[in-house]
Amino acid sequence: MGYRENPRPGGRSARVQAAVHQSVRDMLSTMDRADVTIPLIAQRANVTPSTIYRRWGDLQELLADVAASRLQPDGAPAKIGSARDDLEAWVEQYADEMASGVGREMIRDVLSIADTTNAERCSGYTQHQLCVLIARAEEYGEAFPTLAELMDHVISPIMYRVLFDQAPSADYVRELIARAVPGDTSRT
């Protein structure tokens, strides 16, 4: 009597999951988050509340699951020119997305539960995107920060601001990058 982590695609279980996720996304975009309840989600998804309770446990777990899914990137970072430029463009949109109202809510949802699986998922997505950029730099022969340097000195300060302070400005983001990229003195 346990629930599979990855329901077989096309099965009933997968359909229920999709319907519930969709229902949550719809409701979060049309109504106040405080009014989103499991009975309402269940009604819109055409399932019984007990199905959701048994599968996710409570509203926070469900919201964390949905948020982690939504934080998964669509594709690889855009190719602008140099790896340096690609990095700047990608980080800027990352910062914007995270600092937006929806972005902040999703991060909070992911962090608000004790289980760290979803948080690690999100951090993994970010690191994967950065690795793609690092590989490009290597291909182009550009000097580039390591993954650890990028995580510590670019991503972390952005996330700290998003979570504890106000939104990081575009100038601030560019400055972090300029400081992290080796031998970069060309800008700001």
Added chain:
Amino acid sequence: MGYRENPRPGGRSARVQAAVHQSVRDMLSTMDRADVTIPLIAQRANVTPSTIYRRWGDLQELLADVAASRLQPDGAPAKIGSARDDLEAWVEQYADEMASGVGREMIRDVLSIADTTNAERCSGYTQHQLCVLIARAEEYGEAFPTLAELMDHVISPIMYRVLFDQAPSADYVRELIARAVPGDTSRT
């Protein structure tokens, strides 16, 4: 018919707040957090549940309030020797505290609500402690990072790891500091 932000000390309202906070702290230390409910907290604090609902709204808000209070530092950072050493000692204990089970729970509580007041409070506590260290460095004539540098390149990476990854090790923390302190090449 609104609740004052800062109840007058000694009044009934202040007594209720103290009793409820104490009750929450006791319960968090003796039982599983999933079993902590408002009716139980109310019972232990000798108040009615409706009092708590009216004053805090829901469990998350109450937990966030209690957590933010507990994250307030006891006093100024210890004086070891140089400002550099004081910084290292303080940051190490900060990282340990945040990475501990209780610390992580408190941070998550603070971040899990939409209202950012409590999160800003916590960030403010940290910045205040760092300012004390900066003032010491100035007094001693030591080269020292600015507040922004410390927040971006020492505190932020630590918090990111605590929230999204695994606990930051002592070595890792020392390395962040060594990198942030100007002209420091003496260690790791």
Added chain:
DNA sequence: GGACAAAAGCAAATAATTTGCGTTAGTGGA
């Protein structure tokens, strides 16, 4: 096709939350 098990539905029981209304306890003025 039939046996099996995972996951969903249903409905009753329990628990949490909201709310209207009456009461209490600090506060400030005469």
Added chain:
DNA sequence: TCCACTAACGCAAATTATTTGCTTTTGTCC
């Protein structure tokens, strides 16, 4: 000191959410 005032609390009924035992459905593997 007493009185009026009001923020905040208590109480209890009404509502809503959550849990749980049992039944039914659905997909999978012989």
